[in-house]
Amino acid sequence: MELRHLRYFLAVAEERQFTRAAARLHMQQPPLSQQIQELEQELGFALFLRQPRGVELTAPGEAFAEHARGALRMLEQGVTHARRVAQGRVGRVRIALTSSAAFHPLAPAAIRNFRERYPDIAIELSEINAAEIIEMMLQGRVDVAILRKPIGTPAELRFELLAQERMLLVLPLGHALVGKRAISMDALVDEPFIFVRRPGAPGMYADFIRACEARGYTPRVVDEVPRMVTAINLVAAGGGITLVPASMQRYQQESVRYCRIVGDEAFRAPLHLVTRSTTESPAAARFRTTVLTFRNGKGVERR
Template identity: 35%
Template structure:
């Protein structure tokens, strides 16, 4: 038995006539009749009552017609589905974002990805530090990461997508809050709030490197794991923080963001995934992220 036999049987059952069914199938009538006989022999049941003028379905034939239609419908659905999979139009992806991308990009990304790739189910994890993102990519807990290089893992494909300038987040009452632009040297004597060194945050090294290059020994008052906590502590007057400019999208009363100059420094934002992942829907999502960002 093959799919052709099912199509022949459905045509005969619907036309209730071998000649009309043969015309519908663009074939001769005798081979069609022979095929239906072979099908009945293989099944061991009679599917049709035959007369000189027409054919009618037996109870077994009626049941077989329903199943045959369902099989062909399912086959059509399966064909369409695999074509959509091959085109990268369906699937599920989890995207992990560093803190600054969580607040500045996640609303835009969630809308843009849903509009561009409606057949893909997207989930998002925010406030992830880069080492946690790398581990999650390796383990398959996330599929794509928006992170800040450097990333030493050679098993990941990392594609830069933009440069973000650095700003300083200041308590509203800080002596530098009235200043339009802040020089790094002006941060001397200020308490510092940073992302956790224990969790190997990229921004920890960036912030301390800037201060030390300016001849300032950092005085770290708090280390935190989440950007929202960092900004909240700044709002509480507990210190200042050097952050990528997109963090300024997180507006809290009591926080002033000022451009950081002399030196004017940027940090890279990149999209990353495992190098051994080549699924079409993942590639399409990465392309859309490039376009959106």
């Protein structure tokens, strides 16, 4: 039994006549009669009572028609759903963010915009460090990501700039440098720095470290932590100082002070959208297009 048999049968059942059903199906009447006879032979019972001026459904024919209509209706629904999946309007997108990326207002705003535009796409959101994100994307466990500045850009992944902002020093309350409009690099020679571990945020501090080395010293790193919020918490506890993107200055404002560095235009924290170059799901492709369009509407932010 094939789907065409169901369509032929229902056309005859609704028209109550082979000639009209054949015209509706754009075929000749004899082949249609033959197809119905073959269907009846396969089912093992008569579907129609043949009469001089048409046909009537038998009792089993009535029962079969109900289920045939349901089967075709489910098929149509399945086709419609699959088409929406192919168009990226239904499905699932797995999004990963680094903690510092999550603080940038563009990230939650873009995700919220996507959710409002495509409510039938489920969003799975996770917050992990950049190294884990890259690994999970290469393994196919994450569809898209928003992160800062990875040290490596595998060919399998596509990195697109969403925004840039300056980096700020984070100092504990009472620090001798608090209150200065901008702090010089030379004033940081003996300061104890807390950085996010290099595998977790490998590219974030590269420009700053190179700038220190150009001045004849290497930053004294006293601690390395998995996330920037942890670094800020340690600064608040008096464990040292750190450097973070400007959008994070909303965090721990009562316990730390955020300060600019002289010449801070050299220290920029980019925000990237990361997607797979190939094997991209329709929902992930839709997310990428939506976020880039949203970014263009907002402009690339430079704080």
